[in-house]
Amino acid sequence: xxxxxxxxxxxxxxxxxxxxxxxxxxxxxxxxxxxxxxxxxxxxxxxxxxxxxxxxxxxxxxxxxxxxxxxxxxxxxxxxxxxxxxxxxxxxxxxxxxxxxxxxxxxxxxxxxxxxxxxxxxxxxxxxxxxxxxxxxxxxxxxxxxxxxxxxxxxxxxxxxxxxxxxxxxxxxx
Amino acid sequence: xxxxxxxxxxxxxxxxxxxxxxxxxxxxxxxxxxxxxxxxxxxxxxxxxxxxxxxxxxxxxxxxxxxxxxxxxxxxxxxxxxxxxxxxxxxxxxxxxxxxxxxxxxxxxxxxxxxxxxxxxxxxxxxxxxxxxxxxxxxxxxxxxxxxxxxxxxxxxxxxxxxxxxxxxxxxxxxxxxxxxxxxxxxxxxxxxxxxxxxxxxxxxxxxxxxxxxxxxxxxxxxxxxxxxxxxxxxxxxxxxxxxxxxxxxxxxxxxxxxxxxxxxxxxxxxxxxxxxxxxxxxxxxxxxxxxxxxxxxxxxxxxxxxxxxxxxxxxxxxxxxxxxxxxxxxxxxxxxxxxxxxxxxxxxxxxxxxxxxxxxxxxxxxxxxxxxxxxxxxxxxxxxxxxxxxxxxxxxxxxxxxxxxxxxxxxxxxxxxxxxxxxxxxxxxxxxxxxxxxxxxxxxxxxxxxxxxxxxxxxxxxxxxxxxxxxxxxxxxxxxxxxxxxxxxxxxxxxxxxxxxxxxxxxxxxxxxxxxxxxxxxxxxxxxxxxxxxxxxxxxxxxxxxxxxxxxxxxxxxxxxxxxxx
Numbered sequence: 124x125x126x127x128x129x130x131x132x133x134x135x136x137x138x139x140x141x142x143x144x145x146x147x148x149x150x151x152x153x154x155x156x157x158x159x160x161x162x163x164x165x166x167x168x169x170x171x172x173x174x175x176x177x178x179x180x181x182x183x184x185x186x187x188x189x190x191x192x193x194x195x196x197x198x199x200x201x202x203x204x205x206x207x208x209x210x211x212x213x214x215x216x217x218x219x220x221x222x223x224x225x226x227x228x229x230x231x232x233x234x235x236x237x238x239x240x241x242x243x244x245x246x247x248x249x250x251x252x253x254x255x256x257x258x259x260x261x262x263x264x265x266x267x268x269x270x271x272x273x274x275x276x277x278x279x280x281x282x283x284x285x286x287x288x289x290x291x292x293x294x295x296x297x
Numbered sequence: 298x299x300x301x302x303x304x305x306x307x308x309x310x311x312x313x314x315x316x317x318x319x320x321x322x323x324x325x326x327x328x329x330x331x332x333x334x335x336x337x338x339x340x341x342x343x344x345x346x347x348x349x350x351x352x353x354x355x356x357x358x359x360x361x362x363x364x365x366x367x368x369x370x371x372x373x374x375x376x377x378x379x380x381x382x383x384x385x386x387x388x389x390x391x392x393x394x395x396x397x398x399x400x401x402x403x404x405x406x407x408x409x410x411x412x413x414x415x416x417x418x419x420x421x422x423x424x425x426x427x428x429x430x431x432x433x434x435x436x437x438x439x440x441x442x443x444x445x446x447x448x449x450x451x452x453x454x455x456x457x458x459x460x461x462x463x464x465x466x467x468x469x470x471x472x473x474x475x476x477x478x479x480x481x482x483x484x485x486x487x488x489x490x491x492x493x494x495x496x497x498x499x500x501x502x503x504x505x506x507x508x509x510x511x512x513x514x515x516x517x518x519x520x521x522x523x524x525x526x527x528x529x530x531x532x533x534x535x536x537x538x539x540x541x542x543x544x545x546x547x548x549x550x551x552x553x554x555x556x557x558x559x560x561x562x563x564x565x566x567x568x569x570x571x572x573x574x575x576x577x578x579x580x581x582x583x584x585x586x587x588x589x590x591x592x593x594x595x596x597x598x599x600x601x602x603x604x605x606x607x608x609x610x611x612x613x614x615x616x617x618x619x620x621x622x623x624x625x626x627x628x629x630x631x632x633x634x635x636x637x638x639x640x641x642x643x644x645x646x647x648x649x650x651x652x653x654x655x656x657x658x659x660x661x662x663x664x665x666x667x668x669x670x671x672x673x674x675x676x677x678x679x680x681x682x683x684x685x686x687x688x689x690x691x692x693x694x695x696x697x698x699x700x701x702x703x704x705x706x707x708x709x710x711x712x713x714x715x716x717x718x719x720x721x722x723x724x725x726x727x728x729x730x731x732x733x734x735x736x737x738x739x740x741x742x743x744x745x746x747x748x749x750x751x752x753x754x755x756x757x758x759x760x761x762x763x764x765x766x767x768x769x770x771x772x773x774x775x776x777x778x779x780x781x782x783x784x785x786x787x788x789x790x791x792x793x794x795x796x797x798x799x800x801x802x803x804x805x806x807x808x809x810x811x812x813x814x815x816x817x818x819x820x821x822x823x824x825x826x827x828x829x830x831x832x833x834x835x836x837x838x839x840x841x842x843x844x845x846x847x848x849x850x851x852x853x854x855x856x857x858x859x860x861x862x863x864x
Contacts, residue, residue, distance in 0.1 A: 184461070185491075189483035
């Protein structure tokens, strides 16, 4: 894995918040996962220097933390895009053509599952089941405004949705 | 709970048991060798490899390593079902394993290869699919001591548990999941950039060739072949009592005279002994200790012979550095003193090359530390392990068991028994005690061994009456034991004046460069060193006449530069 230099904004406040959380949970058995969850919610992902910091504070080894962080799909070691696409690949979505939807997303955004677009706008994650099978095929997009669910997708519909988000982002920026 | 009188039926035979911690131990004690990859009695039970499975009377399959023995149990160890399962497990492991045994350094010492032979695996029907056989992992040879080849890993986790549980280092762990799962440092960093202390115990327990000791024999062969080089070799104390195992000799046999003969045939120019410089270490370290006894705030004094321990302190306990003895290790003392000696005693104009034969993998890393290179000249040029020297002797085609014993070269081939026992946990301490005791009689030395300094326990604590004082001494081996002791010292629970630390459990005799062995306790090797000590006439460092000569003619006023170091 290549080293990337990532500048963390408001680092002091973020580390203070993390330290306070670790302090409260230091004595708890099996505390590593919730500490990593909290760190991810503070930093957006788990930067290498943050896991090193957690290792120091908790006395766990970095190798162990890396093991936990790479075992659970909920943890991210690289920053995600502004919009996280959770594309359902559950049974109902699968039989309703979720793979075609994935192809359309990949083609439109030029990324693969787990990757982020070069402009940092989208990250694609295949998920096992979103639990709303009546809407299959379905995806959920998570961003700063919250979560939005899109159901009964077709190739055309998904491209339209993605382009809509991109246009809204461009106009907001200008 | 009273365990006396309990029995179980193994393969139709009634077998008594007492307090064995699992069914596997009972079965093995009954003379049946159940195979395992992931089980070491000294480490926590993992229960992943499923090779140790047994079948109970209801046809249920249990992994014997994680099953508590119960009175009246009925088990079978090699029913048709079990034999089929074991073969399937082996075939699945082999399906996703590199099978280029002929070029693997672990060949003939590989448990996977051994069990595949033992269970008659001739054909593997599972596809070596792209997903199953990850042969694209890069080999990590960043470390001066250890080479990681994840392509040969069978995920038994022995290395992970060794590193974390015995050594308290945790440089490697499992990462990722499913087919992607691997044992790796955090972020797949090169091992050299981690907290690894180079002790090599991971390689000592690895059943396959996934973790190996770095091979430096080519460099030594090149030096030997170079007629412009004067190649001298020093042999560490612990090597001689394990070396014979490589040539089917009994464990613990002192084969130093045969090794000298073999090394002459291999082509080394002069053959010396690290036990000589261990005598120098004793003198310097004792002087330091006696001086510090008058400054109680600077105690305890920790020993500095073990480079893995030094690295551990640098990584995890830097606050202890002022308490670490400033003495160089015997390996480095030999190198610096010999090169100083060679300046005035050049036999010709050849360049001096000092080679060490060590039981240790961390010594490879120690020799290249910047503190031990002066004006571009290393004190010790190359370090090979016990196993590597055996490989050189094999390669040279020397019939080891047909050799006639020979003696070391002089002057650095003379050593005391105190220097010899450095190779076993407690040895450095005993050597220092021999030096500080005023009564150097046979009886006085003989009574030291009843103080509590001997024995293969991981932590030994005892008192030594000296003059009007009673010294408190601790001897630990295994870095986890060292860390536990440090915690007790720092909390104020205990006080010690002198602490000996060796990173490998049992001390250097169990170093990772020694011949592979599935037994943790190295009692025979320890007995071998103590026996060699008994057979020497010179019992303590001061009695070694070469030591006095070395101080007068070589070291003179340069003791600080030649024998001490600051990390």
